[in-house]
Amino acid sequence: MNQKIIALITFGFFGKEFLDAISISVSNEFQCSVIIKESRIDFGDFYDSGRRQYNANKFLMAVDTMIVPDSTKVIGLCSIDLFIPIMTFIIGQAQLGGKTGIASMYRLGNEQYGLKPNDALLLERFIKEIIHEIGHTFGLIHCFVPNCVMRSGSYVDDIDQKDRQLCSNCRTKIGLE
Numbered sequence: 001m002n003q004k005i006i007a008l009i010t011f012g013f014f015g016k017e018f019l020d021a022i023s024i025s026v027s028n029e030f031q032c033s034v035i036i037k038e039s040r041i042d043f044g045d046f047y048d049s050g051r052r053q054y055n056a057n058k059f060l061m062a063v064d065t066m067i068v069p070d071s072t073k074v075i076g077l078c079s080i081d082l083f084i085p086i087m088t089f090i091i092g093q094a095q096l097g098g099k100t101g102i103a104s105m106y107r108l109g110n111e112q113y114g115l116k117p118n119d120a121l122l123l124e125r126f127i128k129e130i131i132h133e134i135g136h137t138f139g140l141i142h143c144f145v146p147n148c149v150m151r152s153g154s155y156v157d158d159i160d161q162k163d164r165q166l167c168s169n170c171r172t173k174i175g176l177e
């Protein structure tokens, strides 16, 4: 694939080393340039007081209105608890074959499950989730190859079982070597 730029827009604090590692992984996986931009948004607009969570559809729509020059994909990164009406929670979503996706770190930390925090594992999970959502924006649907990053699964156990890479079928589908 030739020139394409993926923009990762951060909402809230993410450490620089963390973002650098994400950027390198995304760039390697999709053979493209990655730019990272900080942004702000009023998450209060997406808050559902009944569920005490944030509406992912509204967040996705808000990110979709953000134009990052020269970028073909725009992915919003956050660490708030996202939901869509039919699910208890989601860790990310994206437009299939579109421009925009979102991913949240909120449910990916060990401490959510009463386990010892592990930053390396948290980063690994978040990278997998981001690559998964970007895969959707390139038109990839869920894959049944067990370790493919496009395999479905919203739970950390599912995520830990897959690689951070696309399988060769998925790569071929979107024109990667």
Ligand SMILES: [Zn+2]
Pocket: 132, 136, 142, 152
């Ligand atoms: Zn998916």
Ligand SMILES: [Zn+2]
Pocket: 143, 144, 145, 148, 149, 150, 151, 166, 167, 168, 169, 170, 171
């Ligand atoms: Zn696959």
